[in-house]
Amino acid sequence: MIYREAGQFRTTYVADQRIFPITQDRVAMAMLLVVAFVVVPAAASNYVLTALLVPMLVLAIAALGLNILTGYAGQFSLGTAAFMSVGAFAAYNFQLRVPGIPLLVTFVLAGLVAAGVGLVFGLPSLRIKGFYLAVATLAAQFFVDWLFTKVAWFSNDSPSGTITAQPMVIAGLPIDSPARRYLLVLSIAAVLALAAKNLSRTATGRAWMAVRDMDVAAEVIGIPILRTKLVAFGISSFYCGVSGALWAFAYLGTVEPQAFDLQRSFQILFMVIIGGLGTVMGAFLGSAFMLLFPLFLNWVLHLIVRTELRPGLLSQLELVFFGALIIVFLVVEPRGLARLWQITKEKLRLWPFPH
Amino acid sequence: MQGKVPGPVLLEVRGVSLSFGGVHALREVDFHVSEGEVCAIIGPNGAGKSSLLNVINGVYAPGAGTITYAGQTRRAMHPHAAAAQGIARTFQNIALFKGMSVLDNVMTGRALKMRRGVLWQALYWGPAEKEELEHRGRAEKIIDFLQIEHVRRTPVGRLAYGLQKRVELARALAAEPRLLLLDEPMAGMNIEEKQDMCRFILDANDELGVTVVLIEHDMAVVMDIADRVVVLDYGRKIADGTPAEVRANPEVIAAYLGVPTEADERAVAGAG
């Protein structure tokens, strides 16, 4: 009833090319933004802000990056966390060694450094495809792990390789309260999400998807394969680098190299799969899901099993559930939560009629 | 089509040979195509027709011989360079990007014409938006031309085979090519669809001034739309001329159209 396109005619290409061509979608998005930027920081508790929303948004940025690389460009990568790590350590070192450098510039530079590393590890992608490429990206993962632990310069000679991020200040305003951290991360996430969406609907995104779907044909049309893949690696790593920097500065405050290990890469991969490969919304849905689901599972298990469990058993059962959930998603809806949302919207358009 | 005055030579294939291991796909093939012509390449299966197209647009490099296109002679060419010089093609087994919509597929055909860099596109404002809209307009013209507006947002993988072939043609035309290479554009279509495709190809040739080289098995189609026919058999060219000339050529008849047996002759005599 409400979600009807009747009477909405798009008479210009401008109108048709919009991200949200349907008026109701635009309204919904505007409302969402108002809630996110105004209502939540005022109403949400500090716990929700710092322990749920901030990590969710930070990881969503990394998920956006992986989505660009694997979802749009079809280059399978297991090294996501390595690029986050590069971003975190780069941001730390820039703040440490360049006095007076503005915070946002640090983040951008950290992203660029990560992009550079991404380009290097993306070079093999011209010759190597599929699983071989995935295994090659593992090389990045392990190497970066080792580098930041062993080479003391990166962590300013800290014995364990752990770094403590400097406090954040933008234009004289300290970003210390949970609400401010949240708003900072939210803004960056929104900007990067918009950029990703724009890229996906212009020539770059089409080139990525062409390379993903049939690279031989893409080459024949004139799309430069190596450049397209490298741009994907670069931009994706930029996003991961910014995410890593935010993880260090806006979320935890300290970073040990293990924070960006293979488990983290898998976590982000699952976000993208469960959220929906090849969609911007999927990155956010997947991130929310991956962070909320363990809490939910915890709560359910506590309800079912009243007695005191052997310590660790809970996390092991969680592991089983997660694994089973991944398989269920792959079988039932391989295009993830974003696709489920799309189907819901299509049903809404018809509601209350069945078809 | 008769009565066309041939323009200057656009494509010249000279002495091209191509082999894969022990298989000789092409043996010293010579022919030329004039600008504005529709040239059909026919021949039995395995005669080397697709390989010839692949050599022309640079997917394969011939072992011997040269290709002269738009005045430039070379042996090998990167497919990317071929595309940049205005050669577009379609493929025997549809090479569309199955995950993208029809509109997006056609837009990829304009990939070489889009200039604005990544950062502008991420911003999608000002120059980038202008460029995107301009190319959208051009793509829509082609979509109109080939009458696929009704499926422009449908993911290509979901379309019927005949429509997919049309989308592939649209993608090729979107690049505004000088030379269009079509590999069996009507394979698997019924009579109606074939007639539509013939019309589109002729219109493209007439209105858009595209030179067409197409591989085709249906002799009726070839007779109808081709200005010139080149016949290949086992990698060698065995005839070259107007459709009427080729049809009367005894070698072609023997190789391709079949030598009449006694039973055939009796049947023809009986029916006449």
Add this chain to the structure above:
Amino acid sequence: MAFFVEVLVSGLLAGFMYSLVALGFVLIYKASGVFNFAQGAMVFAAAVTYAGLVSLGWSAWVAFAGSLLAMVVFALATERFVLRPLVNQPQISLFMATIGLTFVLEGLSQSVWGSEVRGLDLGIPDSPLELKGILVSKFDLVAAGTAAVLVSVLAFFFQKTRVGRALRAVADDHQAALSVGIPLERIWALVWAAAGAVALVAGLLWGSRLGVQFALTQVAFKALPVLILGGFTSIAGAIVGGLMIGASEKVAEVYLGPLIGGGIENWFPYVLALLFLLVRPDGLFGEKRIERV
């Protein structure tokens, strides 16, 4: 010089251990086109089941049989609930499903058997044997011998038997294999069970070397460079690849490591494999992929 040869030999023999794990990957990939990320978890689960059964008082052979049975059950369940619903899905989906399987297996085995470290005694002494003036570990020799036997049996099976041929057909194209009447489900269950058996053997050997602990799942990560070098579909390649990785890793650790700071064995095989891939994108023995337009 003798020291170098010792390092080399011990590396080669360690390589056999890697090959054992890689063999499980190759089996499954060769026969179902699935890259089974859960192989490492299978090694761990098999080893921990054996150690658990032994600690319950079962004798070695009965425990072995019991663990084997557990792996067969796992194979059947995997075929029924994971492979069958995902038939003819793109490889990437199947790969991600095996990542899910990894979690399930890791969680299950730890829930059932607990997460403490267990020892595993196979009765094979780790004492050194002297051969022509070089010290070689008896244990390594037994591992190498086991791997060699397994490989020969499996290679023969794939090449010479009817079932082996059917397996190769299945790996090529699921739907085509189905349409000629090959019973996909039985084949897959069979192959995964075989891979489970291989995982059990690998688990026992690795477990007695490292102790049965969660870190055992990480041996799979050592096997991946082996697969890159040897190709994903070659049984012989698993051996050759294993030898190359084992030897180069050991030599690098001893001679290169102290120069850079040590601890390089985690990434060195990967970088090696990566460089190798740039020259031979399909591995040493892997099938060349031909893309037609």
